[in-house]
Amino acid sequence: MAGDPPQAGQHRGRGVTAPGEHLFFPLQEPQTIQRLFGSIARRYDLANHLLSGGCDFLWRRRAARIVRGWAPGRVLDLATGSGDVALTLRRYLPEEVLIVGADFCVPMLREGLKKGAGPVAAADGLALPFGDGAFDALTVAFGLRNMASYLGALKEMHRVLRPGGHVLILDFSVPPPPLRWVYRPYLHHVLPSIAGWLTGERSAYEYLGESIEAFPSGAAMSALLEEAGFAEPTAEPLTGGIVSLYTARA
Numbered sequence: 001m002a003g004d005p006p007q008a009g010q011h012r013g014r015g016v017t018a019p020g021e022h023l024f025f026p027l028q029e030p031q032t033i034q035r036l037f038g039s040i041a042r043r044y045d046l047a048n049h050l051l052s053g054g055c056d057f058l059w060r061r062r063a064a065r066i067v068r069g070w071a072p073g074r075v076l077d078l079a080t081g082s083g084d085v086a087l088t089l090r091r092y093l094p095e096e097v098l099i100v101g102a103d104f105c106v107p108m109l110r111e112g113l114k115k116g117a118g119p120v121a122a123a124d125g126l127a128l129p130f131g132d133g134a135f136d137a138l139t140v141a142f143g144l145r146n147m148a149s150y151l152g153a154l155k156e157m158h159r160v161l162r163p164g165g166h167v168l169i170l171d172f173s174v175p176p177p178p179l180r181w182v183y184r185p186y187l188h189h190v191l192p193s194i195a196g197w198l199t200g201e202r203s204a205y206e207y208l209g210e211s212i213e214a215f216p217s218g219a220a221m222s223a224l225l226e227e228a229g230f231a232e233p234t235a236e237p238l239t240g241g242i243v244s245l246y247t248a249r250a
């Protein structure tokens with residue numbers, strides 16, 4: 001159906017690739033994404049909490065509980081942004097657990113540091129400055145969707161995880177009907193207007209809707225995880241399916 005999230009093999013909205021082909025065809029260039037998050041960094045948290053109606057706290061807590069169940073010693077929070085996932089993990093995991101945040105947008109990392117997140121690394125998810133098997137668990141919340149190659153980023157996540165380590169992906173998805181019928185007008189019209197007023201960057205939130213429509217969800221994401229080398233993929237819709245939480249083993 002028109003507008004449905006793409007299936008595995010179609011990695012970006014405007015760029016159609018046949019299964020097995022992995023063209024770089026970003027919805028937005030990486031530099032544009034970097035600038036976009038740089039421009040909204042100071043207002044990002046407020047916009048997030050308001051536009052999700054506070055649900056973002058619940059989603060992060062659900063993620064942190066799952067990670068705690070894995071009892072990791074070293075965790076990478078990729079696309080950590082202003083650090084909310086890393087800080088939630090800090091509250092849920094024992095003190096001795098190392099939690100590193102990585103993001104390629106320095107203004108976002110600075111916002112995180114102000115809130116007490118850290119250590120952080122300025123790093124691109126497609127070429128992480130960490131050795132093979134460096135982490136026991138990796139989280140990426142609302143970040144993979146913005147990366148220029150989903151498969152390339154997943155393979156890089158797989159590389160920095162130890163064999164048997166866990167990945168957790170949290171991101172938006174398009175909910176099934178009937179919620180879809182109200183969600184789409186909200187996503188494409190209401191949200192960009194409110195967020196534009198809050199952040200002064202309406203176009204950043206128009207991009208958000210586009211990127212959500214293009215992002216694989218459910219079985220398509222599980223297939224992509226397997227293609228990147230992960231095993232035992234799981235998919236859990238949250239809040240009626242406006243967000244999905246995926247896990248898999250390296």
Ligand SMILES: C[S@@+](CC[C@H](N)C(=O)[O-])C[C@H]1O[C@@H](n2cnc3c(N)ncnc32)[C@H](O)[C@@H]1O
Nearest residue numbers: 079080081103104105108124125141142143146
């Ligand atoms: C929507 S924010 C999410 C921040 C945080 N994880 C949260 O849950 O609030 C997306 C973040 O992904 C980062 N990002 C996008 N592409 C990236 C890449 N290729 N490498 C590293 N970070 C990236 C952006 O800079 C931005 O900080």
